[in-house]
Amino acid sequence: MNEQSLKDLQQKIGYEYTFDCVQCGYCLPACPTYETMGKETHSPRGRINLVKMAAEDKMDIEELRDPIEKCLGCQACVTACPTNTQYGRILEGAKKVLNDTEKKSVAKKTTEKIVFSKLFPSSSSMDMVGHIMWGYEKTGLQKLARKTKLTNLAPLHLGKFEQVLPSSVSPKERKSRKNYYPAIGKAKFTVAMFTGCIMDSSFFTTNQNMIKLLNYAGANVYIPEEQTCCGALHAHSGEVNQAKELAKLNIEAFEKYNIEYVVNNAGGCGAQLSEYDHLLSEEPEWKAKTHTFVQKSKDISTVLWHLGGLPLLEEKEELVTYQPSCHLTHVQKVTREPKALIETIPGVIFREMKDEQKCCGSAGIYNIVNYDEAMDILDVKMSHMRPTKANTIVTTNPGCLLQMKMGIKREGLEGSVRAMHLVDFLAERLVVNS
Amino acid sequence: MKKKWHKKLDKVIKDNKRILTKSADLLSYGFDGSFGQFKPERVVQPISREEVAEVLKLANKHSIPVYPRGQGTCLSGGPLPVKGGIVLDTCRMTSKLIIDSENLTAVVSPGIITSKIKEAVDKEGYFYPPDPSSAHVSTIGGNIAENSGGPRGLKYGVTGNYVLGLEVVTPEGEIINTGGRTIKNVTGYNLTSLIVGSEGTLGVVTEITLKLIPKPKSRVSLLAVFDDLGDSGRAISGILSSGIMPSAMEIIDKYCINAVENYNPAGYPTDAAAILLIELDGHPKAIEEEIRQIDQMCREIGARDVQSAVEEGEQNKLWEARKLVSPAIAKIKPTKISEDATVPRSKIPEMFERLNEIREKYNIELVVFGHAGDGNLHPNILTDKRDKDEIKRVEMAVSEIFEAAIDLGGTLSGEHGIGTMKAPFMEKELGHIGLDMMKRIKEVWDPNNIMNPEKIFPEKGQSKLVLTE
Numbered sequence A: 001m002n003e004q005s006l007k008d009l010q011q012k013i014g015y016e017y018t019f020d021c022v023q024c025g026y027c028l029p030a031c032p033t034y035e036t037m038g039k040e041t042h043s044p045r046g047r048i049n050l051v052k053m054a055a056e057d058k059m060d061i062e063e064l065r066d067p068i069e070k071c072l073g074c075q076a077c078v079t080a081c082p083t084n085t086q087y088g089r090i091l092e093g094a095k096k097v098l099n100d101t102e103k104k105s106v107a108k109k110t111t112e113k114i115v116f117s118k119l120f121p122s123s124s125s126m127d128m129v130g131h132i133m134w135g136y137e138k139t140g141l142q143k144l145a146r147k148t149k150l151t152n153l154a155p156l157h158l159g160k161f162e163q164v165l166p167s168s169v170s171p172k173e174r175k176s177r178k179n180y181y182p183a184i185g186k187a188k189f190t191v192a193m194f195t196g197c198i199m200d201s202s203f204f205t206t207n208q209n210m211i212k213l214l215n216y217a218g219a220n221v222y223i224p225e226e227q228t229c230c231g232a233l234h235a236h237s238g239e240v241n242q243a244k245e246l247a248k249l250n251i252e253a254f255e256k257y258n259i260e261y262v263v264n265n266a267g268g269c270g271a272q273l274s275e276y277d278h279l280l281s282e283e284p285e286w287k288a289k290t291h292t293f294v295q296k297s298k299d300i301s302t303v304l305w306h307l308g309g310l311p312l313l314e315e316k317e318e319l320v321t322y323q324p325s326c327h328l329t330h331v332q333k334v335t336r337e338p339k340a341l342i343e344t345i346p347g348v349i350f351r352e353m354k355d356e357q358k359c360c361g362s363a364g365i366y367n368i369v370n371y372d373e374a375m376d377i378l379d380v381k382m383s384h385m386r387p388t389k390a391n392t393i394v395t396t397n398p399g400c401l402l403q404m405k406m407g408i409k410r411e412g413l414e415g416s417v418r419a420m421h422l423v424d425f426l427a428e429r430l431v432v433n434s
Numbered sequence B: 001m002k003k004k005w006h007k008k009l010d011k012v013i014k015d016n017k018r019i020l021t022k023s024a025d026l027l028s029y030g031f032d033g034s035f036g037q038f039k040p041e042r043v044v045q046p047i048s049r050e051e052v053a054e055v056l057k058l059a060n061k062h063s064i065p066v067y068p069r070g071q072g073t074c075l076s077g078g079p080l081p082v083k084g085g086i087v088l089d090t091c092r093m094t095s096k097l098i099i100d101s102e103n104l105t106a107v108v109s110p111g112i113i114t115s116k117i118k119e120a121v122d123k124e125g126y127f128y129p130p131d132p133s134s135a136h137v138s139t140i141g142g143n144i145a146e147n148s149g150g151p152r153g154l155k156y157g158v159t160g161n162y163v164l165g166l167e168v169v170t171p172e173g174e175i176i177n178t179g180g181r182t183i184k185n186v187t188g189y190n191l192t193s194l195i196v197g198s199e200g201t202l203g204v205v206t207e208i209t210l211k212l213i214p215k216p217k218s219r220v221s222l223l224a225v226f227d228d229l230g231d232s233g234r235a236i237s238g239i240l241s242s243g244i245m246p247s248a249m250e251i252i253d254k255y256c257i258n259a260v261e262n263y264n265p266a267g268y269p270t271d272a273a274a275i276l277l278i279e280l281d282g283h284p285k286a287i288e289e290e291i292r293q294i295d296q297m298c299r300e301i302g303a304r305d306v307q308s309a310v311e312e313g314e315q316n317k318l319w320e321a322r323k324l325v326s327p328a329i330a331k332i333k334p335t336k337i338s339e340d341a342t343v344p345r346s347k348i349p350e351m352f353e354r355l356n357e358i359r360e361k362y363n364i365e366l367v368v369f370g371h372a373g374d375g376n377l378h379p380n381i382l383t384d385k386r387d388k389d390e391i392k393r394v395e396m397a398v399s400e401i402f403e404a405a406i407d408l409g410g411t412l413s414g415e416h417g418i419g420t421m422k423a424p425f426m427e428k429e430l431g432h433i434g435l436d437m438m439k440r441i442k443e444v445w446d447p448n449n450i451m452n453p454e455k456i457f458p459e460k461g462q463s464k465l466v467l468t469e
């Protein structure tokens, strides 16, 4: 490689960030892929070193692909790192470089184009899994997939995920949703809801429940129609330009409202929203608006906590454990509020599972494209869940929710254990005055 | 190109998933917590002593260098595959963790993470004192090889003081046992002690019998704050000569305090020149009296403040922060040269002065923390590998640190080992004959020089540290 192209590569791949790593290994115990795959190559420290090696032309870029693609992006290593090494930036840089250099087949290109530019940004659809399922049938992707042998590209065990998806909501029910829901009683403040493409397709009911919780807790809720997909999956797949476009659409959609918070209920989307300032950092004219948007973006648990919790909850004994979303824990750094909310529910006995902050293996579309690796990680998770003897696993992200359902199924625990989104769990106990 | 021994290796370890050959995998086992990057030809991940033995037999026959590796947290270059060959990753050897209550011992596999042993032992109501700051990352095998220590070394000693017996695969692929399960054992040469601290140059440890002790009844931590570094040194001597034996006594200078507080605030005072972190354990009545004495003594010497933490949570917070010092100071500048020159306790104040002179003379970022109670200081130099000019000054400073330690009757390493980093200074400490005796032992154990070559012993004519590539 000549000097200039090496410099370009270093710039793009986040070479500078790798110098923050002192190779102390403190991140090793936090990393789920290191635990299940048992190789330094699949540890944070190992991946950072490999990015450095590639950036110094000591290793072929292509060699980086497997270690990077097998990373969950859960960022548990960032939380563990005492020198605050920005692994997220290094990962992002590596993905971008890999995406740019990949010689994709026509089939793969076409598929990605449909998935990223048609499916995800369309507000009428989607969850990354439910989403793909939906699109798989409805957009003709199925036919295309068969024709192009897409199914051979990756072991897409979509059928398995379909079984754990919540039942869908009719378009009529969706359409009947209003644009504004006032607080019950005296309003403490006004918020706008980020519906999320994922949440709004397969988890429509959860979104409706969230409106209800917010109303009862004392917030007026707007649901801006112009909003679109958060762009997380695009960004994580190296499709940075599309992610930027989506970010701008969202910022514009919400700035029209006079609100205290932009509330979301999916850890992954929330993390992406909270990183818009980084995403758009090279566009100074967007700086101010982006900053405001990022400041206002909050997870539902934080907002409910700030509102003083929920007024009246039904008392019933139940053993509960919690699987936090990585993006909520390690990117948004929200760890206290969801548990605090669970613990305020009368009758609930809360039991933390071992290594709770470790990823469950869902991680965006990781469990679809790296099915076997994801299931190994899930098995470890379930081995920590079992000893809690919980009847309910509460989660804060749709991906984690599906993964936990999958885990329950794999362990044959259906009937005795259920998985629920925090919002649905709270809504179930909410005493609604008529 | 596949060499003959590569093919043979495939037969020795049948599960080919545990033989790594891809560039990315090989490079991933080419570094540790210190300096340098190398590329082995193969990485093997054995799970049993038999597999280790077969690998060593093969390597010995073909004269292939073998580099044992735990979690690669070594700070002196111990597991670096400087001559290629095979990296033998012991991390998958985790099958055994047995606690024998009747004999107060534990039998463990080398790949087990030290903190897992501590947890298991604690659950049974016993105590395994050695506590390197890297305990939640490093393997017990690595601890044995480096004879790792930690804050508790003062009262309880280092890893080696708790090893009763070892199972070792010799460089020729034979399996031997040293020591045993008895507390007393004087049969023949003490090979256990020879293997402990041999940094993987005499064989691969495949099983370890550890001595456990009863858990002390209670424990209290004290934080003494000083506005003068010299005062803190005097307080250390004062406490130790008064007959009190703290279970740990750590010193942290102002640079390290600030690094930790910037990273993850623990409530250390950022305007102090140094703090002493003292832990006392034993009978609650005795501790009560000792706290009173230490408090009084520290204040008389010039401590601005002395606080005690009794609650476990508070104590943990103080000590967790101490564990962060080493990585947190790396925020000052990206390249960290971590030393562990050790001096007799009475020489601590003098060593501080020498370090201060070196800091000024070479105009470098030199910070100090360490196990003050046992004289094991960790002068750390923060620099940037890319700044060639500064690196030259750092190289000279490091040499001078070692000279100072040896001058004061100290040693090159209190716990991090020699590896590649300190090999050039060995003759200075041991003398020509002393070093030669060690070499002869190595030659007898490992006639083909396959076990971790180029560690501990300097190359011909090598007498200074070289950090630039």
Ligand SMILES: Cc1cc2nc3c(=O)[nH]c(=O)nc-3n(C[C@H](O)[C@H](O)[C@H](O)COP(=O)(O)OP(=O)(O)OC[C@H]3O[C@@H](n4cnc5c(N)ncnc54)[C@H](O)[C@@H]3O)c2cc1C
Binding pocket: A023, A024, A025, B032, B033, B067, B068, B069, B070, B071, B072, B073, B074, B075, B077, B078, B079, B090, B110, B131, B132, B133, B134, B137, B138, B139, B140, B141, B142, B143, B144, B145, B146, B147, B148, B149, B150, B151, B199, B200, B201, B203, B204, B205, B206, B326, B327, B415, B416, B452
């Ligand atoms: C942030 C940080 C803090 C640290 N704090 C301390 C501390 O307080 N006290 C301290 O003493 N050290 C400390 N260390 C150094 C290091 O953690 C220890 O030396 C540790 O024992 C190394 O263990 P490891 O499993 O990582 O071994 P590695 O680094 O992989 O290997 C170390 C040496 O052991 C050999 N080896 C490993 N396993 C075997 C085996 N089974 N048989 C034979 N040889 C083997 C290797 O060849 C090598 O020479 C620290 C390191 C870091 C990064």
Ligand code: SF4
Binding pocket: A020, A021, A022, A023, A024, A025, A026, A027, A028, A044, A045, A048, A077, A080, A081, A082, A083, A084, A085, B327
């Ligand atoms: S990423 Fe952080 S925790 Fe992990 S090895 Fe590097 S410095 Fe240590």
Ligand code: SF4
Binding pocket: A030, A031, A032, A033, A034, A042, A043, A044, A047, A070, A071, A072, A073, A074, A075, A076, A077, A078, A087
């Ligand atoms: S992001 Fe998660 S999976 Fe990836 S290296 Fe960090 S801890 Fe491991």
